[in-house]
Amino acid sequence: MAEVRIRSYEDGDDEGVKEVFTLGMHGLLRASCLHVLKQPHIQMLLVCVFCTLLASSRSLLLPILAVTLLLAAGRQGVYRIIVTLIESSMSGDLKDIRQTYLEQPNSCFWVAESQGRVVGTVACRPALKNKGYVELKRMSVRHSHRGQGIAKALCRAVEDFAREQGLPAVVLYTSVVQIDAQKLYERMGYKKVREFASDELCSWITKVIVIEYRLDLQQPGN
Template sequence: MAEVQIRCYEDEDEEDVKDIFTLGMSEHVPSSCMHVLKLPHTQMLLACVFCALMASSKSLLLPILAVTLLLAAGRQLVSYMFSNYIQVSLHKDLNHIRQTYLEQPNSCFWVAESQGRVVGTVACLPAEKNEGCLELKRMSVKHSHRGQGIAKALCRTVADFARERGYPAVILYTSIVQTDAQKLYEHMGYRKVREFLLPTAVARITNFTLIEYRLDLQQVEN
């Protein structure tokens, strides 16, 4: 944590913030592909296609080519899902951070700065679906600066902000493939509340599950 400062977002941070978010989300494409590949229905589909083509063509090349094309299509599907989420997030709030987080009550956006460069982000605002709670959002740390306690400091910043304003809890959502994030949140005292599928066709096909976590601030204080 040496030489790292947590401060409020400034307008000149915009491009750095969007770059950190975009790169951070893109990192999850490979692990998401592995998640899809491990699904029973994915393995059954690949096996059936391979066996059917092997039996009908009596050639090894055709089934291998077909399975390779299916794997490539699956990766494209996962990449599309993350690309779409990035674009939605930019449109929803990251293209107008000041209006969304700094000009609204009980909301804020912070960056972690190291040697004059933005290396991490986090934000919060009143939760839409959990009345009376704050929602932690846009947590991300540059790959080169992970393992230095920056994410923990950003988590504590949100918890302190919520506590100062009398909120009983902080909630957040992360995905099933973000295992490092899950470990971090659980280490910081968050407990898993529920798991649910995103209401999109791609999410249902890929069994892409979100996890809701909750940090009860009174419990932390005690």
């Protein structure tokens, strides 16, 4: 395994960071589609369409075609949600990473570098909804480099940074779709705080729930 180095973001990393982020987001497509298909109201819709068309047309071809088209439309809908989230991030905090994360208090951005290539990212900034805490953001590792402890090392970088700043806790948000991420955070000591629906993910249709985690930090001397 090639040596991996965790270091602070540099301006030359911009393209690599955005590539890792984009690939990571697109990697959620299959899991997101499967999650949506498991929802009872989606299954009921597909069954009703199939049975209604079967009864009215007395042919298997039309209901099978209709359900296939609905599945394709659903996949495209999930894809568009992901693309919208990518575009929002690119025009938001990832538009100028240095200004957003390196020139603001209690903020930082790290990359995992292997053979001169960015293979992982993580960042933190002051939490908007939890004053005094720092929020872990932009955790992503290239698929080719997963299972090597990189995500754990990136998590540790945020934890160490928060301790150095004397902050009491790190919070983060992930979704029910991201099973591997949930397992990672829980192994790192994060505790589930709450679950809630997000308008950004069209949760009233997809039922993709956001999970808030928190890691309480024991400061030296306490």
